[in-house]
Amino acid sequence: MKLLQTIEEVHKIFDTGGSSPLLVTCNDFNDWICKYDKFPNYLFNELLASEFAKIWGIKVPETALIKVKQEHIPTDMLTRLQKNWFYKECFGSKYLEDxxxxxxxxxxxxxxxxxxxxxxxxxxxxxxxxxxxxxxxxxxxxxxxxxxxxxxxxxxxxxxxxxxxxxxxxxxxxxxxxxxxxxxxxxxxxxxxxxxxxxxxxxxxxxxxxxxxxxxxxxxxxxxxxxxxxxxxxxxxxxxxxxxxxxxxxxxxxxxxxxxxxxxxxxxxxxxxx
CATH class of the missing domain: 1.10.1070 (Phosphatidylinositol 3-kinase Catalytic Subunit; Chain A, Domain 5)
Structure with missing residues (x-):
């Protein structure tokens, strides 16, 4: 699984009522939905299920591991995000525009x-x-x-x-x-x-x-x-x-x-x- 990193500030937080993922742009110049859950078990669930889905022939967005740089977390988001959540790799799903x-x-x-x-x-x-x-x-x-x-x-x-x-x-x-x-x-x-x-x-x-x-x-x-x-x-x-x-x-x-x-x-x- 490829490892990407952000190249600019986080664009937004999706208010999903659950994990509230981020929209980020990475060094492949694509936008990604980034899961940063403070519980690694949830990140594992995402990774495992996406890999199993590919084996089943179920269509899922392209996946990657993402490093969110500390300087790319806007100050106004720090009331909702903790910097230590981003010391480890996050789980990313490619943003599908269409x-x-x-x-x-x-x-x-x-x-x-x-x-x-x-x-x-x-x-x-x-x-x-x-x-x-x-x-x-x-x-x-x-x-x-x-x-x-x-x-x-x-x-x-x-x-x-x-x-x-x-x-x-x-x-x-x-x-x-x-x-x-x-x-x-x-x-x-x-x-x-x-x-x-x-x-x-x-x-x-x-x-x-x-x-x-x-x-x-x-x-x-x-x-x-x-x-x-x-x-x-x-x-x-x-x-x-x-x-x-x-x-x-x-x-x-x-x-x-x-x-x-x-x-x-x-x-x-x-x-x-x-």
């Missing part, structure tokens, strides 16, 4: 067939939902989609998954792992109904996703050591302990079967039966 965060205000657009036809890889929506079930992500739901709709150069739209701080039931497996509820899933949303409830291909999409589900998990497990090499030592994490927790949770056969069942039940209840 994108819009999905919220309830753009749902009417999806009701128009002409607009829906421009959305490619619609099955990615359900793939992301299954991914969230596997990682127990409690923070992608009807109130907070954490999805971008990105416009490609060919004028097609694609779903991009963002913000994975709250995987593992908003912890780092310190208290075990629990299935997310139906209210914590984007399957129980009006957008899911619009995209799939009258779609004749939905059942086949679900079958295909679950067939690949087990293969994706196995590849994630095989790539774990490679992913861990990307984790900065400055985050001070016990990677051996984390590896053991992962092996005893998301990679177990029982957990995979449970995720498979939950995904089928959610789709049946909130999409097919609608």
């Amino acid at each position: 994108s819009k965060e999905i919220d309830l205000s753009i749902l009417p657009l999806f009701k128009e067939k002409k607009f829906r036809d421009k959305v490619h890889d619609k099955s990615d929506f359900l793939k992301i939902a299954l991914f969230d079930i596997w990682l127990s992500n409690e923070d992608r739901n009807h109130n907070n989609f954490n999805l971008l709709l990105n416009l490609s150069p060919e004028k097609n739209y694609f779903f991009y998954a963002i913000d994975h701080v709250n995987i593992f039931n908003t912890s780092l497996l310190d208290y075990g792992l629990f299935n997310i509820s139906e209210d914590d899933s984007i399957i129980k949303t009006d957008l899911a109904k619009i995209l799939f409830s009258k779609n004749k291909k939905t059942k086949q999409i679900v079958t295909n996703l679950l067939e690949n589900f087990y293969l994706c998990i196995e590849e994630c497990k095989n790539k774990l050591a490679e992913i861990f090499e990307k984790v900065p030592t400055s985050w001070g994490l016990n990677l051996e302990d984390i590896k053991l927790k992962l092996e005893n949770s998301i990679f177990t056969d029982d957990w995979k079967r449970s995720c498979d069942n939950n995904f089928r039940e959610f789709v049946q209840s909130f999409i097919i039966n609608q």
